[in-house]
Amino acid sequence: MTVPLSSCWTAVVNGEEKHLQIAQTTRLVDVLRTNLNLTGTKVSCEVGRCGACMVLMDGEPVNSCLVMAYQCVGSEITTIEGLHGEKEDELHPIQQAFLEEGGFQCGYCTPGMVISTKALLDRYPQPSQEQIETGLCGNLCRCTGYGGILRAVRTAGETCLNSSLLTTVVKKVNDQ
Amino acid sequence: MLLNRDNSGNRWHLRPDGVGKVTGQLQYLTDMTLPDMIHGRVLRSSYPYARILSIDITGAEAMEGIFAVLTFKDVPGLNRFGIATPDQPVFCEDVVRYVGDAIAAVAADSPERAALAMESIKVEYEEWTPLDSTEAALAPGAPELHEHGPGNVLHRTEIKRGSVDEGFAACEYIVSETYYTPRQMHAYMETEGGLFVPDESGRLHVYAATQHGYKDRMQLSRIIGCPEEDIRVVSSPIGGSFGGKDELNVQPYGALLALRCGRPVKMHNSRKESVRAGLKRHPMKIEMQTGISREGMIQAHRVRITADTGAYATLGAPVLNFCTEHCLGPYSIPHVDVEGISVYTNNGVSGEFRGFGGNQAIFAMEGQMDRLAEMMNMDPWEFRRRNMREKTDPGPLNQRILVTDGLSQVWEAMDRSELWQKRKHQNSPEVLALPPWIKRGVGAAIAMHGAGLGYGIPDPAGGRLSLNAEGKIEVAFSYEEFGQGLIATLEMMLCDLFQCSTSDLSIIIGDTDRVPHSGSSTASRSTTMAWMALQRLQTPFRSKILSAASALSGIPADELITGIGGVWWQGQIAPEVTANDTKINSRFVVSYVDLAKHGETEDWIFDTQFEYPTTPDNVVGGHYLYTYAAVAAEVEVNTLTGEAKLLDTRHVVAAGPVINPMGFIGQIEGGSVMALGFTLTEDAVMQDSHYITSNLDTYLIPTIRDIHTNLEIEAIEDLPEGDSFGPRGIGEIGSVALAPAITAAIHQATGVWVNRLPVPRDQLIKPLDVPLQKGVSSS
């Protein structure tokens, strides 16, 4: 049996252009974890419920277990590995906040949580409780009881406010 | 102390495994790959109960890209596993007993190809009617699922003292109620899996999650038929377990496939397969009859526990023991008649799960307490106080237990709390202003929870402390990091003991090649065991270091101390020098690195072995150390939809000194929200012994929307003077007493006594009995 391969799948992943020979029906989560060895993106439910596989696709949070390779040709994908602070070897303020507030335990949901938080704060730099709940209700965590996560999101909101790391979508929203 | 970041000061310690987790750089065992690895899959039974007539693997074997197809014929050693009772087949030979039973395993060059090959394995069955409930399994004439009978009984327990009949005869009030608890799913986010790597020397390296690497190694050696030393088990980090990964899961298949193929094999269960094959919390039916005197003193308590243990034993017997012990609560009761039975069925396998049977028992017992208090028209907290055991009373099994004030302390702390006081003010303007279909109530519950495995069950502990060749203070334990923050706690204990910094440390866990056998990471035991081990090891280790430093420097050993980077001199402080002048006060003598260079590495290694403390009395399963907790909950019920929402919670926990506040908070918050799911939404529903809720879209664990953002934690840190057991584990205590607090609050809000979890919404829906307001048409 031979799997039909696409001649070229192209996308920008964490700022780098990637060209792969893959079946176009491969799930994005497998492209990331298997083909690109970016295992920071986790897989848990595979039905779009848990958010462990969350990545940004052109700035929007998506469950990478539900996105097929062909749907992201040419788009810009950001995974947890693509997040960093002002300098490349620094933690992003969101990651720093998760670290300091105890926003994780086993850590398996954490990359997805951090990505969803990034999407949330990009849109609402000072989110209300309601906005946080809406923004993160697609991410399940079994360990923390969400208390630490909530505190991390609030802290991150404060530290990110004056940072250049959260601007793209805010501009977009304001422009509208 | 109210526990939060602000109150923790400099004990707020960032986790050493944190950066890897928040950046996604940390490799979990299911993230590991090797260039020449192949992929394993397991074919599971189509039916919950059937005879296997034939298995035909020839089609699958002939397919391209298939490296091996294994069945029971390919198990060289024992075709069974199970921590306590090895009765679960690696591969079924003749009969299947649940839908998770394995028939065959395949290794292929891609996961897709492995899946295709599985489809072409032909299994013929003679389908039988499953025993889909404990009633069906216990019915006369029911087929026996296991040979060792009699009937389908895995285990029975009992506690009898006094005469309940006489006790009840003297009672003024008696409450009889039957409680039902759900089949809860662990729902760890990382499903089971790992990498299985044979090396040239013939050893097998197993990288797969477990809570007890040595136990896995022992079981795998039995299955493979090889010496234990031929296997190395690496078992951390783990993406959650909660008891669910304590039994072997993918390990037998990965190991057998890897050895057969001579290549690394990767296994990673899908969520659906994880649900189908994995352990669950025992669903239980608990019938309770409790009687009290006119003064409100409990006289008699009759309990019948029926637990559905599913197709195989795993820890069904110890879980039932624990439930039996805990269904008396922390109360003195003269006449007791408890019987428990754990029953084999064709349902999913029930096993170990955070709380270990305590959750079910405490839900029932505390439910009785609230019902009795109401019958007497007495405040439920006062009613509990009257019946609470004295601190010197024996434990629930009449066994001697360690005397502490924990119980009365949590009772009093909760009594003082604002949240619990709210129960007396349900007519506040705030509550009265709510729409008439919204009702609020406050409830509370109290618990004593045993730690460790209990009397009569081997519960070894130990550890190793050394100065390694790199000059690091190294500790090694056979515990695992599955998220609870063990590594951070160990780091803090060591820094406290040796006044050193985290960069002086090397912490090794979860690798049978590198750690001594120091028992499992279960039963809230790791923190206590690690602390006790370090207490035993610190003196010989320190004196070795200090005498070596003394020999090198010529300074007497008793003037030296361990500190950051190495050994320091603490000489006499001259009167004119202030104590803060560190240059004079303590001078650096020699670094750990230099010390290690000067000694023989073996000389620096210190080991200890001991047993988890148990009661001296001969009662199997009886505990010696208990943790105490009280929980209050405020709940809002929408009587139009039947939805109950938790508004506010307070946990008071008496577990000794808080070593690691971030970890402590995380464990209580996490346990509490897990208990919230147990109470309101979680149930792995089975129909005809097939799972209906097979993924996280139908099996509903709490989300960030469902939690109680006001959760407060009060830690009571006192221990009896001279206590030699140190901080108690808190991995379970946060999850055991929330359910009865919530159902008590629901009762206050609506008048409904809930006896079944998750709380059935339809019981809370009430027709609106207020006149309709103007502008609303009633036609």
Ligand code: FES
């Ligand atoms: S794995 Fe994609 S949402 Fe759960």
Ligand code: FES
């Ligand atoms: S930290 Fe374990 S699932 Fe969130």
